[in-house]
Amino acid sequence: MTQNTAHHSEPNSTSVKPNHQDAGKKPSTSQAKSSVDVLIIGAGASGLYCAMTAAQRGRSVLVVDHANKAGKKILMSGGGRCNFTNYVVEPENFIGNNAHFCKSALIRYNPWEFIGLVEKHRVPYHERDYGQLFCDNSSKDILNLLLDECAEAGAKVQLKTSITAIKPLPQDSDKSGFMVETSKETIHCRSLVIATGGLSIPTMGATGFGYEVAEQFGHQIIKTSAGLVPFTFTDKVGEVIASLAGISLDVIAFNERISFPRPMLFTHRGLSGPAMLQLSNYWQVGESIHINLVPSVDISELLRQAKAEHPKQLVRSVLSEFFPKKLLLALQDLHWSDLKDKELANIKDETLDAIGDKINNWTIKPSGTEGYRTAEVTRGGVVTDEVSSKTFESKLQPNLYFIGEVLDVTGWLGGYNFQWAWASGKACGEVV
Template sequence: MTQNQAYSHKHLNSACLDTTYASVHQGLNKSVDVLIIGAGASGLYCAFTAAQRDRSVLVIDHANKAGKKILMSGGGRCNFTNYVVEPENFIGSNAHFCKSALTRYNPWEFIGLVEKHGVPYHERDYGQLFCDDSSKDILNLLLDECSEAGAKVQLKTDIISIKSLPQDNDKQGFIVETSKQTIHCHSLVIATGGLSIPTMGATGFGYEVAEQFGHQIIKTSAGLVPFTFTDKVGEVIASLAGISLDVIAFNERISFPRPMLFTHRGLSGPAMLQLSNYWQVGEAIHINLVPNVDISELLKQAKAQHPKQLIRSILTEYFPKKLLLALQDLHWSDFKDKELANIKDEALDTIGDKINNWSIKPSGTEGYRTAEVTRGGVNTDEVSSKTFESKKQPNLYFIGEVLDVTGWLGGYNFQWAWASGKACGEVV
């Protein structure tokens, strides 16, 4: 599809899209400086930032509520940022892309906005900041800022077509036909997010718009998502649903000391969600179930001091009973009723390794249904890191999750939304 062809939503009848520029222009019934598609975190932040510069701004979204993902985030408390945000907390094909915006908009600026609006908040582990009361406080903050600055938000609005206008035209920019009106805008901002949690209204719309204007999409996949298992280990894991413990989850590239949760479908909790961003299908993951103890050394010392004890007796203080018995069946069933004196040190080393370096291969993840974010997205090599303007189409901008920038769990993806929305809002 060429740049001057109209984008058509695949669920709509293509016959209704045979509209020439002239006829669309005649039917024009709204004109704004900035049109933002997507009433989520980055879109709303961009909206009031631009409106504060006396730009006329309209935000449109197909959903019936603004900020649906904001409302459900953080278990309804919205982990809105983190005290420490570094470029290393983000992944993408261009590791340097996120640096400019993050440097220009640090967490303290958003914290200042939170305090300005009197939103009570608290810190949890690893610098994570959450609302004391409700995620609604963050959404209301954004909507209040939009209202005060004069940015309008229009919901229940579907996009029918997007057409770029010739650069030499007096009304350069875009003609956007929607289910409610035809809009001319000078700047068009795509803030539609990724594919995560489709029940919240997530679609691939932003990627399709990017492709319409010649952008490459870095392959997308579910990020910050629980692992699933289909083998015998999976059956054992399912039987332990509800048990959690602090572990170190790791692979050859990175490690995360965080809590892990056994579920009916597999392994979840912060440790697993973090590691999922760095996992590829077919790879094994590694888990240190007792991070601060060398289990093989512990067992060999116990063998010397208490030779008549059983392995499970030594390990009982480190695991819930149900988990300990499951690990016994998996890793030392042949020795479960043998005294330590009758077990060779080599066997104890192997058992210790199974606990400090449990290697298992997920069959997959729970996918976009439960993923917190989408890995991949619009290729950032084709977007300005300072303004977020497309390098392929003047006056077209991409912000937030639709880009190939994915943050860790812990408030980083919200900080990216604020930072990219602010940087874009300052120039559109």
């Protein structure tokens, strides 16, 4: 990832240009001014967890969001069942320019603590492959859990509220902190927490607002891109893939840096499924990806053995047990169409090896990804070297905090991004 170092030189700049609705509406002078200890912008996973944690410490807390509903991405996650954490969460499950940044918060808040909260609220859940935990019923159970904890602790959540300006106050004044103008009122807060998430799924209300606030106060932004997202193809391979839409199989997807043994799904637009989503976090534009379509078998060896034992067989006959017929014929058209009716006895061993390599190491170059429209997360974000890994406070602006996905921390598919939201929200909530 490249680093975009452009940022405002004046940290006391009084306005941001949010993409929120009503951003142009300034509060009238007759609107009341309110004051809270902690103002959190963003009523998503990290923002709500931070709010309940701070309120439980006796802080007055207000969460504002421009959306008409809290936790929209929570509701749609995991196919509506919310993959809320994973039994095993390690720093290696996250990417970012500073690999060590996530360690402190993750160590201090492990998955079992959130599972304890889930069980306290009697939310039924189950485990799927690779330690992933999902709600039995609905993602609403997780959102309601967070909103109930906020309400019980006294944290208020205010929706349909846009931010029009943020002004830092002198640190030595009686009212240190920030004056925040919203579409409804002007709010004074001692601590301001940015929990606005990334750019993924704009139809859910995602904007770059958090990055704009960060830049207003001199923070650098690691260039953002779509993560955990399906690949697209525009060449002949893309046409073949589209013709196989709906077919799924277990593969190993890999590149020079990492490999993932997971299911892959052919779609009308390209390749999706957990294997592809995981690999997309480690992919850069212009790179090829590799797919082992039959991870359990060395296909070159199998074909040579079949040639020795059943020389009259065809290649597709040997491979028929591994693929649905439609996929097998498509692979044949792509990789050995001129040999499709040739008996194994008449095919050179080197040619069989080449076919085997196409199966165990299918190398293709995506034209791109489906982008933020379907991405589950945003790669890149606020540079973490400029934020405390213990408190999440800005090192450039006192009393300003960044948590969750707005930071340059991106988790794997499988509950890791939610665990990051809980862990960063908790760490911040304990100090604001």
